[in-house]
Amino acid sequence: MAMLPGMAKQKPSLLHAILTLRCARCREGRVHATFWQMNEFCPVCGLKFEREPGYYLMGIFFGYVINAIIFLPICIALYLLGVTWQAYVGVGVAIVLLSPLVLRYSRVVWLHVDEFLDPRTNEK
Ligand SMILES: [Zn+2]
Known part of the structure; x- marks a missing residue:
């Protein structure tokens, strides 16, 4: 849809923001500077990503959830197919x-959940 004068810019969808690893507040700024390194602040809105020391510990929980969503159905399917134990080792590998990929997404999911539960509107 073309932008018309006076038309407010619409925020990208929540799902799009999570899948493309974007900021929880503006949904535009990249959370990660490189594959391994996160930005300290959102490059678009200036949101400080790490609210406090140990902030991303809760991200570990979301990592477990993401792994369960991905691998539990696979393990159940393998069990129902009656495969050998080597297939389960393959799942472990x-x-x-x-x-590393799950870690990136788990932190971004945590950022979005935290922003939903305790939004920061006035502070940077
Ligand atoms: Zn932002």
Whole structure:
């Protein structure tokens, strides 16, 4: 849809913001500067991502949830298919190999959940 004069810019959807690893407040700024490093502040709205020391410990919980969503159905399917134990080892290897990616998403999901539960509107 074309932007018309006087038309307010619409925020990207929550799902789009999470899938593209964007800021919880403006949904536009990148949370990560590089694959391994996070930005300290949102480059668009200036939101401080790490509210307090140990802030991302809750992100570990969301990492477990993401892994369960991905791998539990796979393990159930493998069990129902009656595969050998080597297939389960393969799932374990996949969990380890995907953990950096899951870590990125788990932190962003936590940022969005925290912003939903305790929004920061006035502070930077
Ligand atoms: Zn932002």
